[in-house]
Every structure is written in C-alpha cells, then in structure tokens.
C-alpha cells in the first residue's frame with residue numbers, strides 16, 4: 535500500500551493513544567476531511583467506548599498491531615515513554631508504503647525508540663505540534679487546537695521527502711504552520727520554552743503545598759494571577775510530563791543550570807537592594823512578551839476560553 539498523494543485525504547489513519555492530542559487530531563481530520571476513516575488504539579475499554587461515543591474514531595482496537603494493519607498513516611499519540619513498546623508491537627503489521635508519525639514533546643528519544651522498529655519501505659516522520667492545554671484524555675480534544683500554532687517536523691537525514699510533505703500537508707490542513715528542525719535542536723529549544731516552564735510551575739505549586747496548613751489554604755483562597763497561572767500548568771498530565779523529563783534529560787538539565795545561575799543573580803540583587811539590576815532585567819523580559827504577542831503565539835485558541 536502506498537499513501538494517497540499529497541493534497542488528498544489519507545485512506546485510513548490510526549491514532550495510537552486517543553487523549554488530548556489524538557482526539558483533537560481526530561476532530562480536526564474529520565472537520566477538514568483529511569482522512570476517509572479514523573481508527574484508534576487504547577488500552578482501556580473505557581477509553582475505547584468513549585472514543586466511539588464521541589465519534590472520534592470509526593473503530594477502536596486494544597492491540598496496536600490490529601489498529602495499524604490497514605492504515606496509510608499511523609500517529610503515535612501516547613506519552614513518549616510508551617513509544618518503544620508500541621512501535622515493537624505494531625512493527626509486523628505496518629503496511630508497505632505507510633507513514634508513521636508522532637506528536638511527542640521530545641524528538642531525539644522518539645527517533646531512538648521508534649526508528650529501530652520501522653520496517654524497510656515504511657516512512658517515519660517525527661512531529662510535534664506546539665499546541666496543548668493542561669487537560670488530558672479523549673474528552674479534552676477540540677478541532678481548533680492546532681490553528682495558528684506551529685508544528686515542528688524533525689525528519690532524520692534520508693527521510694523520504696514525499697512522506698515529509700504528506701505529513702506537513704496534514705498539519706497545514708489542520709491550521710498549523712510547519713517548520714522543519716534538527717531533532718537535537720528541537721529538544722534544546724523546547725527545553726527552555728516548554729519543559730523548564732512546566733518544571734518551574736510544578737515546583738512553585740509543590741512549594742506552596744508544603745507550607746503550613748493555614749498559609750497553604752490562603753495561597754489557594756487568595757490565589758494571585760501569577761500563582762493561578764502556575765497552577766494551570768502544574769495540573770498537566772503527570773505521566774506525559776514524567777516521560778518528557780526522563781527523555782530530554784540533557785537539554786533540561788542544561789537549561790535548569792542556566793536558570794539556577796540567573797535565579798541566584800536575582801537573589802543577590804534583591805539581597806543587596808540593587809533596584810537597577812531588577813528593573814533592567816524586568817524591562818528586557820517585557821520585550822520578550824511583546825515578541826510572543828507579535829508572533830500571534832500568546833492567546834488561547836480553545837473556543838471554550840476567552841481569547842487574549
């Protein structure tokens with residue numbers, strides 16, 4: 535089987551993992567007519583039933599091998615730590631000419647864990663939509679999630695150009711802008727823009743939860759904007775984020791080291807009353823926010839939330 539040509543819908547897409555990203559893809563693919571048929575794979579009977587009830591998938595499977603056998607596109611949308619086992623399980627069922635892609639937040643580990651199980655004649659195009667929320671599961675998805683967001687593709691050298699174009703077409707059709715990045719570079723950039731912010735949010739909320747009971751209750755009751763925003767991020771899926779940190783260890787530790795040094799410098803400025811140092815730094819960070827707004831990457835695209 536060869537994948538249908540660029541610009542034409544995929545014949546059958548398998549979503550391995552039907553959580554926030556998988557369900558959003560299912561809804562977007564249906565809305566824009568990007569797949570004739572969408573099937574899914576989930577371990578629990580509850581998720582399989584929910585995906586059918588919500589009309590996300592035409593058919594649900596427990597076994598990844600059964601899910602992928604008739605497909606010209608397979609999308610891995612589980613936490614990154616599950617990739618190797620899933621790729622091994624589906625390896626023998628992949629149709630010749632099929633494209634395997636993924637949505638994982640870490641790309642070098644995806645290539646390390648999936649690559650060895652991709653048979654000759656099947657194309658692996660790693661990808662990562664820079665879009666999400668703190669919600670998880672099949673009910674969390676919405677078709678607009680990828681609109682006006684970037685999707686980064688990180689094909690290893692030698693990847694079939696037509697397969698890359700086909701996956702790029704899919705993301706563009708769901709409203710994203712597609713850029714191609716080297717996988718290691720992707721992991722470094724995302725370590726500072728996504729992984730470290732999550733680590734900081736988890737830490738701040740954890741620190742607040744460790745305060746004595748009365749102060750802890752007040753932190754929740756009088757939640758100021760800053761803490762409130764951190765609690766949103768710190769509500770993100772524990773398994774997904776465990777896997778991100780375990781699989782992007784080097785880049786995260788490098789960015790964490792830089793962050794710790796900068797934090798120590800700020801600590802010193804506060805201790806010594808160096809107002810100029812603080813004001814200068816805060817003025818420069820304000821500029822960064824303007825840049826994010828100018829790139830149209832500041833607001834929520836969840837239709838259930840107010841636009842910013």
Ligand SMILES: NC(=O)c1ccc[n+]([C@@H]2O[C@H](COP(=O)([O-])OP(=O)(O)OC[C@H]3O[C@@H](n4cnc5c(N)ncnc54)[C@H](O)[C@@H]3O)[C@@H](O)[C@H]2O)c1
Nearest residue numbers: 551553554555611612613614616638639665666667670671
């Ligand atoms: N949440 C985000 O903001 C976001 C954004 C971009 C990319 N991603 C990436 O997308 C992937 C999915 O994240 P999500 O937010 O949709 O998570 P999610 O928790 O909403 O969904 C993941 C689903 O995968 C299922 N799953 C786990 N192991 C499985 C297995 N072995 N076989 C079949 N299903 C399995 C889980 O039960 C769950 O339903 C992750 O790799 C994550 O790094 C997430």
Ligand SMILES: O=C(O)C(=O)C[C@]1(C(=O)O)C=C[C@@H](O)C=C1
Nearest residue numbers: 639663664665666667668727728
């Ligand atoms: O918007 C959010 O809540 C997200 O956490 C989405 C977010 C991020 O921006 O860090 C999280 C993980 C990703 O891999 C990509 C996007």
